[in-house]
Amino acid sequence: MTTPTSIDETAALLAAEGYVAGRDLATVAFLSLRLSKPLFLEGEPGTGKTEIAKALASGLGRKLIRLQCYEGLDVSSALYEWNFAAQMIAIRTAEAAGETDRGALQAELFSDDFLIRRPLLQAMEAHEEGPPVLLIDEVDRTDEPFEAFLLEALSDFQVTIPEIGTVRAPEPPVVVLTSNRTREVHDALKRRCLYHWVGYPDFAREMAILNARVPNASQTLSAEIVAFIQALRGEDLFKAPGVAETLDWARALVALDTVALSPETVSDTLGAILKYQDDIARVSASETTRLLAEARTRLASV
Amino acid sequence: MSLEASDLPGRLPENVVHFAGALRRAGLPVGTSETRSAVEALAATGFSHKADFHAALRAVMVTKASQLDLFDQVFALFWRDPEILEKMMHTLSPLQRGEARPPPPPEAAQRRASGRDRGAG
Numbered sequence: 001m002t003t004p005t006s007i008d009e010t011a012a013l014l015a016a017e018g019y020v021a022g023r024d025l026a027t028v029a030f031l032s033l034r035l036s037k038p039l040f041l042e043g044e045p046g047t048g049k050t051e052i053a054k055a056l057a058s059g060l061g062r063k064l065i066r067l068q069c070y071e072g073l074d075v076s077s078a079l080y081e082w083n084f085a086a087q088m089i090a091i092r093t094a095e096a097a098g099e100t101d102r103g104a105l106q107a108e109l110f111s112d113d114f115l116i117r118r119p120l121l122q123a124m125e126a127h128e129e130g131p132p133v134l135l136i137d138e139v140d141r142t143d144e145p146f147e148a149f150l151l152e153a154l155s156d157f158q159v160t161i162p163e164i165g166t167v168r169a170p171e172p173p174v175v176v177l178t179s180n181r182t183r184e185v186h187d188a189l190k191r192r193c194l195y196h197w198v199g200y201p202d203f204a205r206e207m208a209i210l211n212a213r214v215p216n217a218s219q220t221l222s223a224e225i226v227a228f229i230q231a232l233r234g235e236d237l238f239k240a241p242g243v244a245e246t247l248d249w250a251r252a253l254v255a256l257d258t259v260a261l262s263p264e265t266v267s268d269t270l271g272a273i274l275k276y277q278d279d280i281a282r283v284s285a286s287e288t289t290r291l292l293a294e295a296r297t298r299l300a301s302v
Numbered sequence: 303m304s305l306e307a308s309d310l311p312g313r314l315p316e317n318v319v320h321f322a323g324a325l326r327r328a329g330l331p332v333g334t335s336e337t338r339s340a341v342e343a344l345a346a347t348g349f350s351h352k353a354d355f356h357a358a359l360r361a362v363m364v365t366k367a368s369q370l371d372l373f374d375q376v377f378a379l380f381w382r383d384p385e386i387l388e389k390m391m392h393t394l395s396p397l398q399r400g401e402a403r404p405p406p407p408p409e410a411a412q413r414r415a416s417g418r419d420r421g422a423g
Contacts, residue, residue, distance in 0.1 A: 007347060007354055024357035027347060031358060034346045035339070042367060187365055191336070194343075194361040197370055 003033050003060065019048070019055035020201075020208045028196045029056065038154055038175035040190055043198030045180050046242020048209075050137055053176040057133035062174065066135045067119035069142045075149055079159060081116045090114070110163035124157055124169040131171040140179040144186065151189045200233060201243060209243055214250040224261045225250050227295035229273065235291075237282070241273040249273045263289045314349075315341050318359075321380050325363060328376050332363050352381075 004010040010033070011026035021029065029052065032039040041049040057064035067078055087109050094105050117125075123134040136150070153159065154175060158168035177193060179185055201209060206226045210217065217225070225246060233240045241249075249272040258265055266288045274280045283291070322337040339362040347358045356377055364373050 023351075023353055024360075027354050027357035028361045031343050031346055031361060035342055037339070181367065184366065187331075190365040195364050195366075196361055197367050 004030060006030070013059040014052070014055050015212075017055035017059045018212045019051060020205060020212055021052070022201070022205060025052070025196060025198065028194050032176075032194050033174060035194075036172050038177055038193040040177045040179070040185075040193035040195050041198050042179045042181050042195070044200070044240070044242055046244035047198045047200060048243050049178040049198050050135065053133055053135035053137075053178075056174060056176070060130070060133070060174070062130055063127055063132040064135060065119050065123045065132050065173070066137060069136065069138045069140075069146075071141055071143070073142050073146055075146070077118055078120050078146070078149075079118050079153075080121045080161060081118065082110070083114045083116050087114050112164070115161070115164070120153055121159060121167060123173045123175075124159060124167050126170045131169065131173045134173040134175045136175065136177045138180060139177045139189075140182045140185055147186050147189050151186075151192065154189075154192055200230075200240075203227070203230060206230070206243065206246060210246060210250055213247050214254065217250045217254050218259065220260060221253065221258060222250065223299055224295065225253065227299045228261060228266070228291060231291045231295045231298070232273070232283070235283070235287075237274070237279045238276045239274070239279065245273045245275075261292060261295075263292055266292060314344065318344065321359070321376075322363070324380050325373065325376055328372055330363065330369055330372060330376075336363050355381075 004013050007023070007027050007030045010030035011021055011023070014021045014026065014029065028039060031037070039052075041052065043049055053066075054064060056062075090109055091105070099105065119134070123132055139147070139150070142150075156168075157172045158166055160166045175193075177189075200206075203226055206229070207222060210222045210226060214222070229241055229246050229249070249269060252269050252272045253261075253265065256265070256269070263285060267285055270280055270283060270288075274283065318340050319337055322332045322340070325332045340359055343358040343362050344355065347354045349355060359377065360370070360373055364370060
């Protein structure tokens with residue numbers, strides 16, 4: 001599929017992949033494709049930041065390359081490494097065979113065969129189907145030196161491997177960065193990007209997401225689920241449920257053949273939406289009944 | 303592909319520059335490169351919907367969640383009537399204005415730099 005030429009086409013492309021994007025997110029995604037600027041998505045966990053990269057990749061028919069960030073992630077795990085073990089074997093084999101040509105051995109050891117391509121290098125290589133979608137997930141988990149390196153990599157999309165030469169992306173990849181905002185990512189990096197805050201969806205959009213992703217849940221049940229989750233997000237919780245939790249819960253309830261929510265079913269399946277013991281303890285049986293009543297009143301008024 | 307300011311209708315590029323100035327006075331660090339990106343972004347999105355216009359400007363001019371509210375407020379004021387904002391700024395007390403204002407330019411350093419230029423030339 002070709003790159004969308006309008007915001008409507010971008011929204012349609014995402015919708016075809018089961019991703020229900022708000023108009024503002026579709027606008028930013030379109031701009032990212034059109035202006036070849038990385039997309040920086042920040043927001044609470046479970047609001048679909050990672051999913052948009054997946055939807056973009058499959059909608060555009062491009063390869064998805066994912067760089068999962070973590071504390072201590074270094075340049076070699078992100079870019080490339082030499083396959084040290086294989087190099088050692090090659091050296092021993094050469095020794096055993098009595099090869100003495102040092103130059104040839106050197107050239108062989110630092111050739112393509114011994115290069116381990118990590119996500120960033122993969123993203124800079126040419127791909128038949130067009131530039132890939134590079135997902136740099138949870139960039140807030142890395143440290144500042146790595147951010148500085150990313151800033152450089154995302155500015156020129158080229159990397160020099162001393163032994164081989166320079167690899168340059170023929171066309172810049174579509175870059176999506178996500179952050180859960182466990183810390184503030186440096187401004188210099190964000191300035192290169194299009195910033196978008198991904199919040200919790202409103203009732204109508206969450207219903208649309210649920211219908212698209214869990215179509216076998218009945219309308220009544222879906223409406224109750226969304227209303228309950230939205231009521232729950234208003235509570236003082238350590239970790240409010242995201243859209244991912246809504247979907248998990250809906251799947252669990254469908255698997256249990258639930259037709260409508262009751263305080264008992266909610267209490268039994270609370271583990272699908274609340275992931276911390278403190279939160280589960282807080283939402284006690286009486287709380288559940290109250291929240292359910294609140295959700296029903298809200299539904300009745302819609 | 304190149305999108306230039308001339309692709310935009312009428313006085314829009316100028317207004318974007320003024321808008322960037324308004325954001326700066328409100329305390330958002332919006333520089334020349336953001337302003338340029340904003341003009342490019344607007345040329346790409348078109349102007350049929352105000353919501354798209356808003357989303358496009360916000361994506362290039364905001365870099366933190368904490369700036370979103372401020373951006374939305376300045377946006378609402380500015381694109382309704384750019385002059386209202388000017389008036390608003392004047393009604394703020396000097397103390398508040400002082401907080402929002404960026405630090406004064408390093409005059410001494412500038413004088414030194416220009417003096418060096420003269421010396422070199």
